[in-house]
Amino acid sequence: MRDTTRRRTGGPRPTAPRITVVGGGFAGLTAAITAAETGARVTLHEAHHTLGGRARTAEGTYKTNEGPHALYNGGPHWTWLKQRDLIGPLAPIPPLEGTRLRLHHHGTLRRTPPLAMLKLLRRKTEQAPVEQDFMTWATGQVGEEGARAAAHYVAVATFHHDPGSLSARFVHERLRRAAKLPPEAHYPRGGWGSVVDRMAALAWNLGVRTETLTRVDSLADLPHDGPVVIATSLASARRILGDDSLQWESGRTTLVDVAFRTRRGDAFAVSDLDRTGWVERFTAQDRTLAPAGEQLVQAQIPLSPDETKADGVARAEHLLDLGCPGWRDRLTWRRASVANGRTGALDRPGTTWRDRPAIDRGNDVYLAGDQVAAPGLLSEVSFNSAVEAVSLALTRARLDLKSTSG
Known part of the structure; x- marks a missing residue:
């Protein structure tokens, strides 16, 4: 176990409620900050050696995210992040006439x-x-x-x-x-890792005790005194709580990241209207993501149950051929992976976000993440569920403290 807590002056009161957060991604950091701002004593456990979860930005020459990770400005998390100066510099959105957005329809761009x-x-x-x-x-x-x-x-x-x-x-x-114009999607300069770094710094300043390299496999093995917020993937929450009812549909997507030498005329983005798929050249907005003279592009190809990673890669390469001719001859780096159940909740006909796994699991345990019962788009679900989980947890904790002192 690695304890990254530092000694600070001030901080939470000794009689303040204790909150334990499992998971140091966007939802977990939101929950930790929200609780600490009220004066609660917060401990955050993260299995990885760094915080961020799916919002991590890869270290090294090519700064990729696990997915596009656009930050939509139409949701409440945008205001919350802005108020705390957590967004930082944003990559400029290219002028509409210069974006070269192309639509693959009836076999042509x-x-x-x-x-x-x-x-x-x-x-x-x-x-x-x-x-x-x-x-x-x-x-x-x-x-x-x-x-x-x-x-x-x-x-x-x-x-x-x-x-x-x-x-x-x-x-x-x-x-x-x-499809809104002007676009709601914005991209933090340097990737989502810059937002995570700011959130982690704020959590530290608020007195949050952060323990990395602490994998939690069962709630029974987690040292805690007070409410627990499980801010992990739904699959991990299912394992930690031993609750097989924690199920909800998500997507399965091939992600293909490529870097190649710059050449005029490459599309900014290609959307496949004949099937499902999207290719985006992220360095068109943020040139810090790749070395000078190179472009960093990601293709996202949703997979049907009978499709393989190789099928997704082949479809991605076809869209790249259309939008960035000759990219293979200019290639300097590539990577491919499959994101399975890591792309947010999907609601079937007859269901809404209210039908997803409830935030309040009883016995002072609460869920946060992108597949639980909270409204919003993608990361907004994580944010809304984290804030609601902390609100419920603190209400219960303060009632318990009041009854104990009385």
């Missing part, structure tokens, strides 16, 4: 989406039913071609191989936000 898809964006999210799948509802609104193109486009915010099969309300909300 196009500059504009189908008109029917644009018409669908005018529908309010409240018009999309929860009970019906997106493809059926959207086809009734604008026809099959526009519906299918929209379903494939929204894979950038769902990481699912068939978004059309999901709840119409769930998909349409993400479609409108992913």
Whole structure:
């Protein structure tokens, strides 16, 4: 066990509630900071040697994230991070006329989406039913071609191989936000690791005791005195709590990171409207992510249950061939992996975020993460669940302290 706590003056009161947080990713750090700001005594356990979870940025020549990790400015976490000066410098968004966003439709690259898809964006999210799948509802609104193109486009915010099969309300909300102009998505300069570093520093200054290299396999083995917030993946929470009911669907995605020498004319992004897939050149916004004269690109290819990693890599390479001709001859580095169940919750027809595993698990145990019962898009779910978990935990802890002192 490695204890990274340092001695600080001041800090929480001896009689303040104790909160234990398991997991040092975005949800865990949000929970730790939120609790510490109220004066609680917080201990955070992280299995890895560094904090960040899926929000880590790789160290080395090519600064990649585990996924795109865009920071959407339409959610409450944006305001919370800004108020605490945790976002830091943002990579500038390229001018629309210079982004070279291309859409793969009917086998060729196009500059504009189908008109029917644009018409669908005018529908309010409240018009999309929860009970019906997106493809059926959207086809009734604008026809099959526009519906299918929209379903494939929204894979950038769902990481699912068939978004059309999901709840119409769930998909349409993400479609409108992913296609919004000006874009809601922003990218911290240097990758998400810069945000994590600022959050970790704030947690330290607030008196959070951080213990890295401390893997928690069971709640029974976790030393704690007071409420516990489990801010891990749902699979890890299932193991820690021994609760097989902690289940919810997520995506399975091939991630292909490549770096190659710069050449004029490469697309900024390619969205596959014939299937699901997205390619983005991150150095178009942030040149610090790769050495001078090189471009860093990531392809995200959602996989169906019968597809393999190799299938995803082949589809990614096809989109790269279209958007960045000759990239193979310019290649300097590449990496491929599969993100399985690590891309947020997916709501089937007839379900909403309220049907996901509840935050309050009873017995002073609370869940936080991107697959639990909280609203929002991607990392917003982690944030909202973390804040709610701490609110519930502190309410219970203070009631217990009051009853004890009385």
